[in-house]
Amino acid sequence: MTSTVFTGIGELVTNDALLDGADHSEHLGRLSDAAVVVADGLIAWVGPASQAPPADERQDVGGRAVIPGFVDSHSHLVFAGDRSQEFAARMTGVRYDGGGIATSVNATRAASDDQLRTLVAGRVAEMRAQGTTTVEIKSGYGLSVEDEARSLRIAAEFTSETTYLGAHVVPPEFANRRSEYVDLVTGEMLSACAPHARWIDVFCEPHSAHAFTDDEARVVLSAGRDAGLGLRVHGNQLGHGPGVRLAVELGAASVDHCTFLTAEDVERLAAASDTTVATLLPGVEFSTRSPYPDARRLLDAGVSIALASDCNPGTCYSSSIPFVLALAVREMSLTPAEALLAATVGSAKSLRRKDIGVIHVGNRADLTVLDAPSYLHLFYRAGVPIARALDLVGSHGR
Numbered sequence: 491m492t493s494t495v496f497t498g499i500g501e502l503v504t505n506d507a508l509l510d511g512a513d514h515s516e517h518l519g520r521l522s523d524a525a526v527v528v529a530d531g532l533i534a535w536v537g538p539a540s541q542a543p544p545a546d547e548r549q550d551v552g553g554r555a556v557i558p559g560f561v562d563s564h565s566h567l568v569f570a571g572d573r574s575q576e577f578a579a580r581m582t583g584v585r586y587d588g589g590g591i592a593t594s595v596n597a598t599r600a601a602s603d604d605q606l607r608t609l610v611a612g613r614v615a616e617m618r619a620q621g622t623t624t625v626e627i628k629s630g631y632g633l634s635v636e637d638e639a640r641s642l643r644i645a646a647e648f649t650s651e652t653t654y655l656g657a658h659v660v661p662p663e664f665a666n667r668r669s670e671y672v673d674l675v676t677g678e679m680l681s682a683c684a685p686h687a688r689w690i691d692v693f694c695e696p697h698s699a700h701a702f703t704d705d706e707a708r709v710v711l712s713a714g715r716d717a718g719l720g721l722r723v724h725g726n727q728l729g730h731g732p733g734v735r736l737a738v739e740l741g742a743a744s745v746d747h748c749t750f751l752t753a754e755d756v757e758r759l760a761a762a763s764d765t766t767v768a769t770l771l772p773g774v775e776f777s778t779r780s781p782y783p784d785a786r787r788l789l790d791a792g793v794s795i796a797l798a799s800d801c802n803p804g805t806c807y808s809s810s811i812p813f814v815l816a817l818a819v820r821e822m823s824l825t826p827a828e829a830l831l832a833a834t835v836g837s838a839k840s841l842r843r844k845d846i847g848v849i850h851v852g853n854r855a856d857l858t859v860l861d862a863p864s865y866l867h868l869f870y871r872a873g874v875p876i877a878r879a880l881d882l883v884g885s886h887g888r
């Protein structure tokens with residue numbers, strides 16, 4: 491086992507509420523002039539540089555800030571093809587209703603395994619280059635037994651956070667046979683996909699003819715739970731609907747989008763804040779020119795929130811968490827500290843993970859370095875590529 495001590499950390503954001511000597515004013519557990527020792531891919535020591543223990547190797551980051559790596563808890567990276575024309579049409583006023591997903595399904599089915607693998611690898615590398623160290627990846631552009639299972643097999647080569655989303659939309663060949671498609675998703679397709687998935691998700695959206703109703707979503711989630719999968723829900727994206735109620739009732743780890751919420755929905759989420767996280771995906775509202783979710787209202791009510799990219803070919807082909815953070819502060823009235831916490835600790839919670847999102851002894855050494863002296867520059871210097879995942883040379887990190 492090789493250990494490395496990272497020194498010259500101008501500002502270390504740990505998110506660790508219990509760290510001795512840290513500034514806890516914004517719940518960021520900040521230390522200046524800090525050092526971190528990493529051994530075997532895990533955090534072995536955190537503290538002031540002057541007290542750092544010896545290690546096999548030493549790497550000076552030159553006064554830069556170091557933060558916990560971003561946890562992108564919602565993405566759809568397994569797809570082929572391009573929908574830039576759909577984006578251009580939307581910018582001239584065409585409304586998004588989920589119909590364009592079929593375009594990506596056709597291109598994904600036509601791609602070879604190697605082509606898909608290369609595309610996913612490129613997108614994961616793009617995320618890492620912008621500071622993301624954990625990514626959840628959904629299927630959902632195969633929508634056949636074989637294509638959903640291979641999407642998840644390929645996703646599992648890149649992350650342990652894989653999500654079966656056979657219930658993304660009803661594919662065109664089942665348009666007049668919806669109940670048969672739900673039977674497939676909860677039967678043969680689930681059996682083929684469950685071995686490669688940790689989670690199941692459903693696009694529960696009564697405002698899209700292509701997505702799933704309250705009753706259909708309940709059947710899908712219940713079957714997934716019976717197969718041993720954790721639950722996630724796409725809900726309340728295009729209008730008011732049953733997504734949040736269903737997610738809370740079934741104990742889902744996350745309900746994602748939460749753009750249109752009633753007062754009752756907010757109360758439900760607040761009461762379930764230990765169990766169910768509201769994951770906000772403002773890149774989608776940006777890319778579909780829609781109103782942003784009311785993050786301030788959720789935080790003030792005591793709801794657990796996360797921020798993620800929703801990187802996908804239709805409604806947000808951006809893999810950038812720094813972009814999401816900038817939107818959350820500029821457009822959704824979060825403070826920089828609240829936004830950073832939501833994209834690290836919050837999104838880790840939505841994946842029911844405690845070993846990521848916080849720089850703490852024993853946790854994974856998932857560190858992101860900023861070409862800046864403080865985490866505030868992530869927001870202050872919006873659009874400038876200052877964040878990148880730190881490579882753990884010689885310490886077996888990944």
Ligand SMILES: [Zn+2]
Nearest residue numbers: 564566724800
């Ligand atoms: Zn999504």
